[in-house]
Amino acid sequence: MTLRLMVAPRFERAIAAMEQHYLMQRDEHPDAGVRFERFVGALLEQIVPLLAQQPAIERRYLPRAGDLHGLVNELARLQVASRGQAFEMRRWPHAEFELLYAHSRSLLVLISARNQRQQEFF
Secondary structure: OOOEEEEOHHHHHHHHHHHHHHHHHOOOOOOOOHHHHHHHHHHHHHHHHHHHHOOOOOEEOOOOOOOOHHHHHHHHHHHHHOOOOOOEEEEEEEOOEEEEEEEOOOEEEEEEEEEOOOOOOO
């Protein structure tokens, strides 16, 4: 079964922030952002289609108490909006980047992304 895809505003902000970060470095480093562009390409062409088919194939993600308060609230809103379906959060590493996503029986939600040097998901 293929899950419906939803992109959270948090994911869009994270991708935009990373893109801006690499664009600002291009004057001094012409190849800045090449790996990020590969990550975005892999998301579109490989990772998201695979996760839509097999969402539970990567590592579970359990936020620590006190961490990511907004993220926990966002997950709770998803559960209410989906009529109580339970969501499970997972991480997908790709080179030096990481995707944070959640899935239920019928929905795949791209929640956030980060460079692994970042300490937390935004």
